[in-house]
Amino acid sequence: MTHMNGPGWLSGIFAALMLTVAAYCAGRLVMARLWRRPTELDTDAAHIVMGVAMAGMLVSGLRTLPAGLWAGVFAAGAAWFGGQAVRARVRRGAVASPWRCLHATPHLVECAAMIYMFLLLPASRLSFLALPLALFLLGHVVVQGDRLALSAPAGSGRPRLAPRCAVLCKIAMGITMGYMLVLML
Amino acid sequence: MSESLAVGRAAPQPSAAEPRAGRAKLDARRKLQLALGTIWLFDGILQYQPSMFTKAFPQMLGDSARGNPAVVAAPITWSAGFIGHHLAVTNAVFATIQVVLGLGIAWRPTVRLALAASAAWSLGVWWLGEGLGGVLAGTASLAGGAPGAVILYAVLAVLLWPADRDRSAPFEAARAVGRGMARGLWLVVWGSMAVLALLPAARAALGGAIKDMAPGEPAWLGWADSRLGALLGQHGLLASIVLAAALVLIAAGVFLPARGARAAVVLALLAAAALWLAQGLGGIFTGMTTDPDSGPLLALLALSFWPRAATPATPAASATTAGPTGSLT
Numbered sequence: 075m076t077h078m079n080g081p082g083w084l085s086g087i088f089a090a091l092m093l094t095v096a097a098y099c100a101g102r103l104v105m106a107r108l109w110r111r112p113t114e115l116d117t118d119a120a121h122i123v124m125g126v127a128m129a130g131m132l133v134s135g136l137r138t139l140p141a142g143l144w145a146g147v148f149a150a151g152a153a154w155f156g157g158q159a160v161r162a163r164v165r166r167g168a169v170a171s172p173w174r175c176l177h178a179t180p181h182l183v184e185c186a187a188m189i190y191m192f193l194l195l196p197a198s199r200l201s202f203l204a205l206p207l208a209l210f211l212l213g214h215v216v217v218q219g220d221r222l223a224l225s226a227p228a229g230s231g232r233p234r235l236a237p238r239c240a241v242l243c244k245i246a247m248g249i250t251m252g253y254m255l256v257l258m259l
Numbered sequence: 260m261s262e263s264l265a266v267g268r269a270a271p272q273p274s275a276a277e278p279r280a281g282r283a284k285l286d287a288r289r290k291l292q293l294a295l296g297t298i299w300l301f302d303g304i305l306q307y308q309p310s311m312f313t314k315a316f317p318q319m320l321g322d323s324a325r326g327n328p329a330v331v332a333a334p335i336t337w338s339a340g341f342i343g344h345h346l347a348v349t350n351a352v353f354a355t356i357q358v359v360l361g362l363g364i365a366w367r368p369t370v371r372l373a374l375a376a377s378a379a380w381s382l383g384v385w386w387l388g389e390g391l392g393g394v395l396a397g398t399a400s401l402a403g404g405a406p407g408a409v410i411l412y413a414v415l416a417v418l419l420w421p422a423d424r425d426r427s428a429p430f431e432a433a434r435a436v437g438r439g440m441a442r443g444l445w446l447v448v449w450g451s452m453a454v455l456a457l458l459p460a461a462r463a464a465l466g467g468a469i470k471d472m473a474p475g476e477p478a479w480l481g482w483a484d485s486r487l488g489a490l491l492g493q494h495g496l497l498a499s500i501v502l503a504a505a506l507v508l509i510a511a512g513v514f515l516p517a518r519g520a521r522a523a524v525v526l527a528l529l530a531a532a533a534l535w536l537a538q539g540l541g542g543i544f545t546g547m548t549t550d551p552d553s554g555p556l557l558a559l560l561a562l563s564f565w566p567r568a569a570t571p572a573t574p575a576a577s578a579t580t581a582g583p584t585g586s587l588t
Contacts, residue, residue: 216296219365
């Protein structure tokens with residue numbers, strides 16, 4: 075299984091951050107159901123799985139599932155978000171469900187990056203792929219940072235569950251994944 | 260001087276007619292700022308690489324003192340020694356500062372603070388980390404990112420400052436500082452590169468410097484760099500003259516009318532790509548680099564000078580760039 079070779083304390087910090095994101099996103103799913111407040115169910119679920127998987131890659135003591143199984147999980151995630159991306163493109167202009175992610179492409183890339191890290195690392199000829207993946211994810215982090223200062227929509231229906239905290243989770247996830255990909259360059 | 264998008268004003272809510280409420284419209288300068296933020300973020304992440312926590316990092320910093328006047332070299336040597344004694348802490352702090360600069364540029368309420376801090380940080384690193392790009396030492400080489408990749412961050416921070424001094428600016432870089440100052444900075448950057456391309460030491464070192472990039476790189480990039488280095492080694496004088504001529508054309512191009520300026524910017528983008536290739540993509544694949552070198556920053560600089568389509572400013576159009584409007588979903 076893949077293991078990162080950064081300084082131990084730094085890997086530990088990133089692993090703790092990922093587990094925090096995973097725990098928080100699990101809490102979001104529970105609270106969204108209890109309070110009937112919309113949240114991106116697929117995004118939160120993906121962040122739970124990614125958080126646990128990345129913590130295991132960063133700190134060997136936190137490993138849970140074998141790499142092949144994780145790759146299968148993220149392949150399923152990639153298929154879901156890929157389907158969402160296609161659907162959004164086909165139904166352009168239609169009102170999106172508040173319970174699903176609005177922008178699926180970044181999550182599709184995150185899933186692809188996870189598959190890459192779990193399966194393709196030993197193939198050094200493909201190490202250059204880590205660069206575009208990292209740049210995309212870091213660019214996504216910056217775009218999310220830009221959106222942090224924007225106001226929440228005043229549309230009809232119940233307001234979304236803690237939208238800025240959701241953005242912060244995406245930022246933490248993107249930075250950590252970018253760090254892991256840079257280690258593979 | 261009016262405010263631009265960065266400061267916290269009351270944000271009007273989007274209309275119900277907006278089909279995708281999750282996206283605020285970004286103007287061209289904001290996109291360039293976000294690209295700069297991405298490069299800072301990437302820079303910070305590169306600084307977290309394992310090799311930066313080894314003695315190789317302060318040694319690399321200390322090497323930049325070589326050949327510089329004593330008044331320049333002494334602080335470099337002192338700071339390299341200090342970093343060497345507190346390696347883990349200082350490198351972690353440096354990396355975190357750069358990540359914070361990237362995020363600060365991304366977050367609208369802190370754009371000004373982050374851009375100002377990034378300019379100050381860049382100037383400090385240009386001196387203490389890059390030895391003023393080797394300009395005073397006579398070792399400046401375009402293949403090594405001369406006149407210093409990090410100084411370009413400061414130039415971009417100035418040009419992308421969120422203010423509108425020149426409302427009818429023909430390109431984004433002139434909005435904050437006016438077209439005269441923007442063109443002056445462009446001339447200094449590309450003109451100084453033209454001069455550096457012709458300096459005897461840099462001319463002689465060009466081929467060797469590119470060939471030296473090859474070890475540690477992926478095979479395809481190492482192959483390209485070693486071939487390019489060998490070619491320039493054989494025809495160093497001719498290559499330097501052609502490169503300098505292209506850089507002079509670029510430097511002068513922004514003073515031309517829109518069509519000529521556009522051609523100069525395209526040439527600048529090609530030059531930035533060629534230089535980045537010659538720089539081994541900044542050594543990103545070697546695990547030993549602290550930044551992606553000057554290629555991406557020169558490309559960003561070029562994009563900020565792309566002539567704008569002449570459109571009259573309307574109240575509705577200016578509203579999209581005047582404040583942190585839009586919605587978060």
